[in-house]
Amino acid sequence: MSAQLIDGVLLSQQLRAQIRERAAALTAAGKQPGLAVILVGEDPASHVYVRNKVKACGDVGIHSVLEKYEADLSEAALLERIAALNADPAIHGILVQMPLPKHINPHKVIEAIATTKDVDGYSVLSAGELMTGLAGFRPCTPYGCMKLIESTGFDLRGKHAVVIGRSNTVGKPMGLLLLQANATVTICHSGTPDLGYHTRQADVVVAATGRRNTLTADMVKPGAVVIDVGINRDENGKLCGDVDFAAVKEVAGYITPVPGGVGPMTITMLLMNTIESAERTK
Numbered sequence: 422m423s424a425q426l427i428d429g430v431l432l433s434q435q436l437r438a439q440i441r442e443r444a445a446a447l448t449a450a451g452k453q454p455g456l457a458v459i460l461v462g463e464d465p466a467s468h469v470y471v472r473n474k475v476k477a478c479g480d481v482g483i484h485s486v487l488e489k490y491e492a493d494l495s496e497a498a499l500l501e502r503i504a505a506l507n508a509d510p511a512i513h514g515i516l517v518q519m520p521l522p523k524h525i526n527p528h529k530v531i532e533a534i535a536t537t538k539d540v541d542g543y544s545v546l547s548a549g550e551l552m553t554g555l556a557g558f559r560p561c562t563p564y565g566c567m568k569l570i571e572s573t574g575f576d577l578r579g580k581h582a583v584v585i586g587r588s589n590t591v592g593k594p595m596g597l598l599l600l601q602a603n604a605t606v607t608i609c610h611s612g613t614p615d616l617g618y619h620t621r622q623a624d625v626v627v628a629a630t631g632r633r634n635t636l637t638a639d640m641v642k643p644g645a646v647v648i649d650v651g652i653n654r655d656e657n658g659k660l661c662g663d664v665d666f667a668a669v670k671e672v673a674g675y676i677t678p679v680p681g682g683v684g685p686m687t688i689t690m691l692l693m694n695t696i697e698s699a700e701r702t703k
């Protein structure tokens with residue numbers, strides 16, 4: 422049997438329609454949501470990401486400010502800009518595009534963003550809020566994965582979820598969100614001796630390794646929900662995820678494609694966090 426596809430493009434469109442309505446309501450009340458995006462340097466991929474984020478804001482009625490700086494911008498000058506944006510009432514979210522040039526300490530920069538405006542959810546305080554169940558900002562990619570699982574109607578309560586990958590931006594927060602949803606969670610990583618042993622028991626698998634074919638069909642329990650976060654290229658240069666999609670879709674119950682699964686959700690959840698931030702502002 423072939424798995425049901427979880428369409429991240431469609432879900433994104435539906436969520437963005439809701440975001441547009443919430444943005445319009447805030448704007449009508451004199452509080453248009455605003456996102457500041459800071460880009461330092463000339464990394465071509467970062468330029469594309471930033472352009473997409475700014476465009477997405479415009480599409481849903483979020484005011485955006487794009488600040489581009491040369492690669493030789495000093496750390497002090499960047500911190501000064503962040504302090505100014507922290508104090509700006511028209512800005513509800515601040516995003517500094519990574520990677521930063523080598524002379525700038527990314528941790529210092531992330532921690533300089535006010536927790537109330539940390540819509541990427543990367544700061545230590547935001548991570549602590551997630552850890553302790555406080556209402557902070559959820560990192561966008563895992564937040565998007567939760568929405569994708571939710572869209573299937575699958576009830577996570579009491580189910581076994583396996584996350585492959587333990588990065589601070591994807592794997593760990595993903596594990597915490599699944600735990601919050603009352604799943605029993607296992608987090609695997611490159612030191613996990615027998616990955617298949619864990620994934621074969623999983624009702625939900627989230628693969629976030631950045632390695633092609635990390636999850637193959639023999640590693641999946643029939644009917645499982647499979648979420649593929651990975652972004653890789655195959656031998657022909659074609660975009661692919663961490664999951665052997667063609668084979669795994671014959672075993673899984675639900676599966677996200679790459680592209681068109683998790684990818685579109687990440688920016689959507691950034692927009693969602695910006696709206697949530699504006700709504701929280703008195």
Ligand code: NDP
Nearest residue numbers: 562586587588591610611629630631650651652683684687
């Ligand atoms: P990282 O490289 O920071 O982390 C990868 C994790 O995978 C590490 O914890 C690593 O283990 C683990 N890992 C690597 N190989 C294996 C393996 N063979 N078996 C088990 N675990 C393994 O990556 P990110 O978390 O930042 O991103 C993961 C992927 O998701 C990348 O492809 C990235 O491009 C993509 N991504 C996609 C997004 C989207 O919007 N679709 C957004 C963010 C990321 P260890 O800790 O032991 O090294």
